[in-house]
Amino acid sequence: MNPIIQINNLNKSFGQVHALKSISLEVNESELFGIIGPDGAGKTTLFRTLATLYTPDSGNVSVLGYDVVRDYKKIRPLLGYMPGRFSLYQDLTVEENIRFFASVFGTTLEENYKLVEPVYRQIEPFKNRLAGDLSGGMKQKLALSCALIHKPRLLILDEPTTGVDAVSRVEFWDMLAILVKDVTIIVATPYMDEARRCNRVAFIQEGEILQVDTPEAIVKSFKKPLFGVSHKNRFKLIRALKNYPYSESVHTFGDSIHYTDQRDLPDLDGLKTYLHDMGLENVEIGTLIPGIEDSFMALVLKEANHA
């Protein structure tokens, strides 16, 4: 497989802020690759560097075999870049926007219709509506169509699903699963659950990459037994668990508290007795299969303990 993106020891600072700290990463052809991390982790800085909009302070970055500093003019026509902020022309219609982006890259809507069809077909019924009047989910679809219209070899999507409701998020990922047959995709998101939809993901936090792997392997690397503890007074339960001398991690999670113990063989009866003594009766404790978010938090806490 050919690496479409090769990053070697990339550093980037803005004044005192060290936004990217010695990042190394490879993305292969035809991958749907996720950069997962919270606000301020460095995702946008990384993507602007890949899009040849920022130059690295040090390190090497190549995209599609070209150097992002020296060969930026060769890279740009080959990229489809969707920035985090909606950046289409709000006072043009849906159709005018896509025709404009096509003409800038010297092509037409007709020529590449097949490629954008899975996305564009969904907004085509509204082709005469102003882009500014579209709902959030439809704006995302139009932006994606415009990023695709010149048949790029790499799609760079910076938080396409932030602030988008759960239904539109699921639909957006369904579309990416179709598109990745024709184009390599690198996508940033703060939603941990979206990692499942990627071939591989990189966890990023405070400018550092914590782990790169397939979602399955990341979940498998969570070795500790994980328990789900529930009681109707969640607040009291969290406090009690955090004060338990053997507790390692305590995180609220859906309808239960996810708990790991410092000991290799946790004493659940002892824990129940302790909770009972704290006034929490009929606590339920079950074994859980860890998810992506459990793994991410465990990694972050491990880093914090090392620092």
Add this chain to the structure above:
Amino acid sequence: MPDKAIIAENLTRKFGDFTAVDQVSFDVEKGEIFGFLGANGAGKTTAIRILTGLLAPTSGKAFVAGLNVYTEMEKIKKSIGYMSQKFSLYDDLTVRENIRFYGGIYGLPRSILKQKTDEIIEIVGLGDAVNKRVASLPLGWKQKLAFSVSILHNPDIVFLDEPTSGVDPITRRQFWEMIYEASENGITIFVTTHYLDEAEYCDRVSIMVDGRIDALDTPAGLKKTFNADSIEEVFIRLARKEVWDERYQS
């Protein structure tokens, strides 16, 4: 009436031909954590603007902290706290200046303000950052600070509009622990979120579709009614039909 934090009866708001909020009825108990969910464009923001005294309804009734949304808007504003993902604090003021500014707006006496400031710095774990400009803080800290500031004047109800969007998973949970604590202290929490695991942290959840509340129950009750494993599944099933309409009716 005073035993409920919020009462809405057939609450409606139209913009021209468009009905953003369509005969919505619900109650929120005092001290409850109430999750207010809905797809983009379902009418959540309009409803929140009415309940916070910023927008008059077209018809129907609503009382917030026992106050009428038609006639007592200014009193409502004093009885509630509000924070959103987009704007809550002044980026170019320091942490301390922000707290002092909001304390001043809500008319807190100097001595109480001083004590509250120390409390917030302790709770949020700000320490040395108290004299830093808010712009330089990580988002998670900012949001925890914004929440503390929104309940500075000990309001009856606090409205939280997507308070945790983009916040890292660990800080997001610390934020919810602050919400639980405020609720323990008797403050009613009215919260919107796109993280549907957070819906499970609420006492009750409503789901808004096309300007109406299509479902309202405890998280466990909703999952049972819809025979679903998670609130996300319930949400997608309810909101799907709206997406369907939008896509196929031109």
